[in-house]
Amino acid sequence: MTKEGSAISLLPHLVAVWLLAVGLYGIVTSRNLVHMVTCLAVTQSSTYVLLLTIGYRAGGTAPIFLDVPVGTRAVDPVVKALALTDVVVGATVSALLLALAVQVHKRHGTLDPEELRALRG
Amino acid sequence: MTLIPPLPVAVPLLVAALLVGAGPFVRRRVADPVAIATAAATTVLTALLFAQAADHPLVYWFGGWTPRDGVVVGIDFAVDRTGAALATLAGFLMTSALIFTWRYFEAVGTLFHALMLVFLAAVLGFCLSGDLFNLFVFFELLSVAAYALAGYRSEDPRSLQGALNFAVTNSVGGFMVLSGIALLYGRSGSLNLAEIGRALEREPVDGLVVVAFVLLLTGFFVKAAVVPFHFWLADAYAVAPAPVCILLAGVVSELGLYATVRVYWTAFAGVLGPHAAGLRGVLLGAAALTALLGALMCYLQQHLARLLAFATVSHVGLTLAGIALLQPDGLAGALLYLLADGLVKAALFVCVGVVQHQFGTIDERDLHGRGRGRTFTFGMLLLGGLALAGLPPFGTFLGKALMEDAASRAGHAWVAWLFVVASAVSAAAVLRAGLGVFTGWGVPAGSRADGPDQPEAEASRSGSGRAPDGSRPPATMVAPAAVLLLATLALGLAPGLAGWAQTAATSLSDHRAYAAAVLDGVTSKAPAVAAPALHLPETLPPAVLTVVLAVLLAAVPARRPHTRGRRRKVAWRGVLRATLALRRLHSGQVGDSIAWLVVGAAGLGGLLTAVLR
Numbered sequence: 001m002t003k004e005g006s007a008i009s010l011l012p013h014l015v016a017v018w019l020l021a022v023g024l025y026g027i028v029t030s031r032n033l034v035h036m037v038t039c040l041a042v043t044q045s046s047t048y049v050l051l052l053t054i055g056y057r058a059g060g061t062a063p064i065f066l067d068v069p070v071g072t073r074a075v076d077p078v079v080k081a082l083a084l085t086d087v088v089v090g091a092t093v094s095a096l097l098l099a100l101a102v103q104v105h106k107r108h109g110t111l112d113p114e115e116l117r118a119l120r121g
Numbered sequence: 122m123t124l125i126p127p128l129p130v131a132v133p134l135l136v137a138a139l140l141v142g143a144g145p146f147v148r149r150r151v152a153d154p155v156a157i158a159t160a161a162a163t164t165v166l167t168a169l170l171f172a173q174a175a176d177h178p179l180v181y182w183f184g185g186w187t188p189r190d191g192v193v194v195g196i197d198f199a200v201d202r203t204g205a206a207l208a209t210l211a212g213f214l215m216t217s218a219l220i221f222t223w224r225y226f227e228a229v230g231t232l233f234h235a236l237m238l239v240f241l242a243a244v245l246g247f248c249l250s251g252d253l254f255n256l257f258v259f260f261e262l263l264s265v266a267a268y269a270l271a272g273y274r275s276e277d278p279r280s281l282q283g284a285l286n287f288a289v290t291n292s293v294g295g296f297m298v299l300s301g302i303a304l305l306y307g308r309s310g311s312l313n314l315a316e317i318g319r320a321l322e323r324e325p326v327d328g329l330v331v332v333a334f335v336l337l338l339t340g341f342f343v344k345a346a347v348v349p350f351h352f353w354l355a356d357a358y359a360v361a362p363a364p365v366c367i368l369l370a371g372v373v374s375e376l377g378l379y380a381t382v383r384v385y386w387t388a389f390a391g392v393l394g395p396h397a398a399g400l401r402g403v404l405l406g407a408a409a410l411t412a413l414l415g416a417l418m419c420y421l422q423q424h425l426a427r428l429l430a431f432a433t434v435s436h437v438g439l440t441l442a443g444i445a446l447l448q449p450d451g452l453a454g455a456l457l458y459l460l461a462d463g464l465v466k467a468a469l470f471v472c473v474g475v476v477q478h479q480f481g482t483i484d485e486r487d488l489h490g491r492g493r494g495r496t497f498t499f500g501m502l503l504l505g506g507l508a509l510a511g512l513p514p515f516g517t518f519l520g521k522a523l524m525e526d527a528a529s530r531a532g533h534a535w536v537a538w539l540f541v542v543a544s545a546v547s548a549a550a551v552l553r554a555g556l557g558v559f560t561g562w563g564v565p566a567g568s569r570a571d572g573p574d575q576p577e578a579e580a581s582r583s584g585s586g587r588a589p590d591g592s593r594p595p596a597t598m599v600a601p602a603a604v605l606l607l608a609t610l611a612l613g614l615a616p617g618l619a620g621w622a623q624t625a626a627t628s629l630s631d632h633r634a635y636a637a638a639v640l641d642g643v644t645s646k647a648p649a650v651a652a653p654a655l656h657l658p659e660t661l662p663p664a665v666l667t668v669v670l671a672v673l674l675a676a677v678p679a680r681r682p683h684t685r686g687r688r689r690k691v692a693w694r695g696v697l698r699a700t701l702a703l704r705r706l707h708s709g710q711v712g713d714s715i716a717w718l719v720v721g722a723a724g725l726g727g728l729l730t731a732v733l734r
Contacts, residue, residue, distance in 0.1 A: 020296075024719055027289065028712040036711065040292055047299045054307040079306070082254060086299060089261045093292050096265060100272055100281050100288070107278040113711055116282040 012053035019046035033101040033111045037094055044090045048083050055079030124173060126181040126198040129166040129208065130246045133159055137238035144231045156234035157219045160241060164212030167245065171205035177644040178628070178635065180251065191640045193313040199251030199639050202625035203456060207379055208248040210460055213608070214371045214467050215241045217601040218364040221471055224595040225364060225478060233273060237364075240266035244372055248379070251639055253302050253388070254312040256380065260298065260344070264291050267373060271361040282709065283360030290353040290714045294343030297722065301336030304329055305388070314387035315639035318632050322391030330392055331733050332726070337384055339722040345377025347441060348411040349721040351434050352707060352714040355418075358430035363474025366426060370433050371467035375459050378440055382452065382629065390632040397447050399732025403725070404445030405533065411438030412543035418707070419547045420674075421700055425473045425483040425554055429466065432509065432547040436462050439543055442536050443524035450527035450653060453619070453626035458520025461508075461612045465517060468605035469505040469551065472498055475594045475602070476558065485554050490561025498594065499559035501602040506555055508609055510548035510671040511540075511664050516612025522660040523619060526653060537663055545667045549674030556675060623650045 023043030030036040055076030061068070063077035105111055136159040140152060173179055178201040182188075186195025219237060222229070243263035250256045268291070272284025306312055308329055309320030321330060339350070346354040354374075358366050385393075393400060415435030422428035440462065443455030475498050477483045480491055492499060508515040521540055528536035556562040612618065627650045628634060637643040706713075 016300075020300075024293070024715060027293070028716045028719075030712060033285070036289065040289060043293060044296055047296050047303065050300055050303045054303050078312070079303070082303070082306075085254075085258060089258075089265075089295075092265050093261075093268075093288065096268055097285065097288055100275070100285050103272075103275045104278065104281045104285070107276070107281065113285075116278070116285075117709065 009053065009056070012049055012056075016046045016050040016053065019043070019049060031112050031114060033104060033113060034098065036113065037097045037101060040097065041090060041094055044086070047086055051079045051083045051086065124166065124169050126170060126179055126200050126249055127183070129163050129170060129212070130242050130249070132166065133163050133238040133242040133245075137235040137242070140231050140235040140238070144235075147231050149229065149231070152231040152234045153219070153223050156238060157216065157223070159238060160212060160216040160219050163241060163245070164209060164216055167205060167208040167212045170200055170249075171202070171209050174200045174202055174205045176646050178638045180639050180642070180644070187642070188640050191319075193311055193316045193640065196255060197251040197313065197639060198249045199315075199635070200249050201628060201635075202621075203379070203629045204248040204383075206456070206460060206625070207375065208245045210375075210463055211241065211244045211248065211372050214368060214463065214605075217467060217471070217605060218367040220597050221367065221474060221601050222364040223597045225362070225474060225598060233270075236266050236270050236273075237368075240270065240368065244376065247376055251314055251387075252312055253305065253314055253317065253384070256314075256384075257295070257298055257302055260376075260380070261295055263373075263376070264288075264295065264344075267365070267369065270365040271357045271369070273362055273365065274360075277360070280360040283356040283358075286353045286709065286711045286714055287357035289711045290350075290718060291343060293715060293718060294340040294350070296340075297336045297343075298340030301333045301340065304333040304336070308333070313639065314384065315632075315636040317388040318391050319636055319640070321388065324392070326392055326396065326733050328730075330389075331730055334389055334393070334733075335722065335726045335729055338381065338729075339718070339725060341377050341380040341384070342407075342721070342725075343377070343718065345374050345381065345437050345441070346411075346434050347377075347407055347437060348414050348434070349717040349724075351411070351415070352717055354434060355427045355430040355707065356709050358433075359424060359427045361426075363426075363470060363477060366429075366470045366474070367467045370429065370470055371463040374433055374437050375463050378437065378444065378455075378459060381441075382444055382455075385447075386630050386632055387635055390630070393733065396733045400729070401445055401447050403728045403732060404447075405442060405536070407725075408438045408442035408445050409539055411435070411441060412539055413438070414703075416543040416546035417700075418703065420550045421704060422550065423485040423554075425476065425485060426470075428485075428550055428554060429469055429473060432469075432551065433466055435543050435547045436466075436509075439521070439524075439540055442539060443520075443527065446524075446527055446531050446533070448527070448531065449623065449626040449630050449650070450530070451524055452630055453622040454520050454523030454525075454527055456520075456626055456629075457516060457523060457612065457618065457622045461516030461520050461609050464605050464609040464612070465505055465508045465515070468501065468602045468609070469509070471598070471602040471605065472502040472505060475598050478598065479592075479594055485557055488558045489563075490557070492559035493561065495559060495594075497599055498602075499555060501599070501606065502555040502559070503552065504606055505602070506548050506551035506671070506675075507668060508606065509551055510544050510668045512668050513661065513664055514610065514613040516609045516618075518664050519613050519619060519655075522655055522664065523622070523653075525663060526655060526660065530653075541663055541667045541670065545670035545674065548667070548671040552671060552675035562676070619655065620649070620651055623653075 023039050026039030027036055057075050060073045060075040063074040178199055181198045182195045240263055243259045246259035268284055268288040271287050272280050274280045305317055309317045311317050343350040412435050415431050415438055419428055419431035440455050440458050443451045473483055508517055511518045511521045525537040
């Protein structure tokens with residue numbers, strides 16, 4: 001890897017770490033379940049960034065091999081598939097959690113996780 | 122005829138889809154037998170697979186995309202003895218849980234059955250997969266199904282809270298796993314476990330490998346509920362319907378440990394092998410902490426499901442101790458213990474489910490003495506408690522004896538004491554609860570021990586149809602407990618089982634043979650390895666000691682001791698305060714659970730960086 005290559009690839013890694021840290025901080029301090037689910041999505045977006053960074057090739061095109069000469073430089077298609085699967089998983093989990101949050105609001109009249117204190121000890 | 126490995130995964134998925142599609146037209150009378158038949162058929166398929174994988178691992182490439190010159194182009198299922206054995210266990214537990222469900226719920230939609238079958242399919246895929254990313258996908262699929270099942274009784278606010286904690290914590294664990302996979306892919310250019318192992322082995326350990334390992338370990342430890350990643354577990358168990366608890370306790374924790382074993386021995390054993398001593402220390406520390414904290418919290422519980430939840434935590438610690446030795450002898454013991462312990466936990470949860478169905482509550486204090494005359498359930502709970510303590514000849518005894526033996530030969534003789542203390546205390550809690558509920562032994566009803574506000578008994582009764590006091594529990598609810606305990610007994614008595622486990626563990630921990638089988642298609646017959654002979658005069662005393670301790674601890678009513686003298690009083694108050702603080706830590710808050718997860722991951726990262734350099 002060239003020098004400028006490493007400088008470019010460091011930034012997205014830092015972004016991924018930052019998103020992870022910010023998302024986790026949000027979950028830990030959250031006072032609203034919808035906010036918490038969103039923070040979980042932010043945490044998950046760090047995995048998207050990480051995956052795409054790892055598959056990135058400097059100067060590569062999208063991995064669609066139609067009408068391009070053989071040997072064209074392209075980014076790694078495998079991580080695209082992984083990221084896509086990850087998005088699907090994320091959508092499922094977010095939908096389920098939001099449904100639970102709606103139920104909590106219906107039964108409890110609140111969305112504040114601190115007020116859910118039925119399970120202790 | 123050879124069976125194709127994906128079949129056991131496809132069958133329950135297909136039936137689940139049909140059940141959902143036909144949902145509006147299908148009566149429950151139809152859904153129950155269909156689900157049970159599917160689970161039973163899947164169990165038979167996994168058992169067949171198990172028989173086929175007995176000699177050498179079965180490798181199946183989807184679409185026939187076999188590796189070319191050792192380079193992977195496809196996705197594989199790699200089935201060995203261990204994976205197939207766990208898959209069979211999962212099928213068996215699912216069948217029992219569905220039979221139990223039949224009369225447990227008064228009203229339940231076909232969605233419940235569909236979710237159960239999806240869960241089963243994901244578990245089987247997880248056990249059989251040889252591809253790291255597919256492992257992750259099945260891991261997420263089984264998790265999402267489990268979240269929905271845990272929060273199935275959405276009319277109960279507690280249920281929602283437990284499910285939320287379960288879902289958020291495990292999702293974060295899942296992200297950790299995925300990040301670890303991404304890093305490994307960046308290094309090795311592959312998602313196949315065997316190929317990753319070969320690629321990593323070419324270079325010495327560096328920061329990237331350590332970070333990836335820590336991320337994967339954290340994710341799997343969240344699932345297995347190793348301290349301090351365990352906070353979600355008791356909340357999820359306390360609120361999940363009993364049939365779901367059977368699967369959570371019997372399968373999910375087990376899978377977390379299995380994933381650790383599988384990924385370590387296929388991908389990391391080569392590169393981390395030279396540093397095994399340091400790694401062993403860290404893992405043994407985590408195991409000891411988990412076993413002791415779980416046992417203590419278990420003893421402090423009065424809510425039967427939470428009690429069993431912490432017993433699960435404690436026994437996860439014990440199994441991890443066997444794995445942490447990082448050699449085949451300990452692994453063989455851990456493998457047997459994993460299977461036997463899963464069966465025992467499931468049987469105990471069946472008993473708790475019966476109690477809940479009969480009395481509408483599972484709080485030990487509200488139930489005090491109300492179970493008199495329920496001899497069968499009482500007997501099952503008692504036997505389950507004793508099996509938990511490792512009473513010979515239950516399968517738990519054999520697994521524990523093998524692990525203790527391996528630990529003492531590896532120079533960690535203290536592990537035997539860990540086993541005695543942790544299993545005696547957790548079994549004592551179960552026996553105490555059983556004696557209190559079914560004979561009225563111990564502290565009389567109404568006297569609530571001091572502690573933080575307990576989950577209200579009233580809330581735990583919601584959902585399941587409550588039978589009037591005095592009616593007998595239906596046979597389909599109590600019979601699974603007996604069958605599961607018989608299976609545990611069979612595990613302990615089957616001749617040659619120790620040798621079987623030893624062979625399985627040897628081939629599981631041979632990462633070169635695994636890579637050769639997957640990448641080069643070289644399947645050699647696994648050499649039969651004789652298990653180290655167990656000398657009864659050496660292995661029996663700890664087992665007897667454990668059982669005696671458990672019975673004593675259970676029979677002595679937990680009462681405030683005579684506190685004459687100031688110093689004693691102060692000491693007693695200190696103990697009370699410490700336990701109170703410990704219970705306060707388990708606040709049931711999602712935020713706290715995640716905070717502990719971060720602390721645990723950071724701790725694990727720091728320790729492993731220190732020992733792996």
